[in-house]
Amino acid sequence: MNLDLTPEELAFRDEVRDFLAAALTPELREAGRRATSVFSDKRHSLEWQRILHARGWVAPSWPVEYGGPGWSEMQRHIFAAECARAGAPSLAPMGLKMVGPVIMGYGTADQKAHYLPRILSGEDYWCQGYSEPGAGSDLASLQLRAERDGDHYVLNGSKIWTTHAHWANRMFCLVRTSREGKPQAGITFLLLDMDAPGIRVRPIVTLAGEHEVNEVFFENVRTPVSGRVGEENQGWTVAKYLLEFERGGGSAPGLQAMLQRVRAAAGASGLLTEPGFRRSLGAAEVAVQAIEASELRILASLSAGRNPGPASSMLKTQGAEALQMIDELMLEAAGTYAAPDQPGARAAGSNLDPVGPEWALTAAPRYLNDRAATIYGGSNEIQRDIMARLVLGL
Incomplete structure (x- = not known):
């Protein structure tokens, strides 16, 4: 493999460096320097996201048709390397790098039209509802129940270690819709509103003394079936696809x-x-x-x-x-x-x-x-x- 940069790639690298030098404020650089996690504080993350969105560079891996810059693999690598060297704060990955690609791959036309622009702009700030008290690495053991009631699911159960749930207005979530067959066969992938009645978020303070993760409790939470990504009981396939990005x-x-x-x-x-x-x-x-x-x-x-x-x-x-x-x-x-x-x-x-x-x-x-x-x-x-x-x- 030839990994030497072409003249065009060198010119792109210089363009990125010039942009970062001008766009990164002292406070954003300080936020990047003082981050204690792979996740930056929401305020600085969204400020940097808005700057990148205005430039059209907020989602390097997204196709042009969905608002991405249409970069090559090498351009994406160059951009990531220059952002790291410049000390830019990280962007919240749950929307841009995780659920966004899932919606592109498995979402309906309406879901793509509604959610993807809001993910790019930062209007929707996402958290990931996967782990439960008895289902971490063994994710197929999850028990959060979702029972069908007309055009809604009714959710009861809990999630744990949910990063930035206290800041998020949206969650992508794995739920149990069937107990027949293998555990993986009864899981469904849902998009839901964190403001829905019956959702309660309780903080977990980490070893580092910081509030980054949470418990999330669901008590008779009604969420529309239209928020389902993929078919009912086929969420394990969607979840595996997402993990490739995570x-x-x-x-x-x-x-x-x-x-x-x-x-x-x-x-x-x-x-x-x-x-x-x-x-x-x-x-x-x-x-x-x-x-x-x-x-x-x-x-x-x-x-x-x-x-x-x-x-x-x-x-x-x-x-x-x-x-x-x-x-x-x-x-x-x-x-x-x-x-x-x-x-x-x-x-x-x-x-x-x-x-x-x-x-x-x-x-x-x-x-x-x-x-x-x-x-x-x-x-x-x-x-x-x-x-x-x-x-x-x-």
Whole structure:
């Protein structure tokens, strides 16, 4: 595969760099710098989304017919890499990267016409109703009941670990519509309104001391059948399609940007003179280089119209483990400055002076938050099982 950029791609890279230099405000850069999760604060995420939407760049992978820019695979890679290097805040992925592609693939014409423009603009802010107290990695065990009543479903049950449910006005949700046959055969995929009577959101405060995830309770919630995506009891097929996007690649540019921050922090704290730390840093750099090589190989396959196979499971596993390696290095570089809990000072635009250097503010909460990276979206143990079956034939 030839991964050298063409003159046209180099010109595109320069266009992206110029745009980012002009469009990213100091507060947006600060929000990107101080993020402690893969999800940015809603206020900054939506502000950045509106800027990108005005430029026509908010959904790099979407087809032109649905409002995407029509970029090649390489252009998407260049854009992601430049956003990571510039420190742009992340966009909420539940609409743009998850339910949006599902609606394109399985939605009705009315659903596409209604939801896709609202996802692009940020008018609809989505959360994902998948996990339940007894159904995490074993998602087929979900029990949230949806009983048909005319042109509505009536929902009773609960969801858990629902990211940004306290901010979302929309949810895409897996529900149980049948108990006959295999568990997967009785699941349906629904789009619903978070303002519907009977929905209650209760916060879960994470190890990092932050409110990012929630429990969501449903008590006789009526939601229209017109919000169903795909056929009744065929939601497992839709859910598997969505997971290809949730577990997808594209992590190397962000990991490389994190490594640069770790190297700068270690230089400031004097750790770069320690042989043990240098070995650990080198191991993390090798891991990220391996991820980049895999992503570029997959990029070449996609550009040639080939199916990359179970690549999403491989990249999800590699990316999550490399992320945790880098978090540990940053925590070590921060030393005692990682100990103070400073939620007020971490907020973008805060006028509170941090205890210690600014880069140490996020070391501990980021480390704690990312412990879940090897669990959410399908645990790494599940991903290794998928790779064993599909790649090794075990």
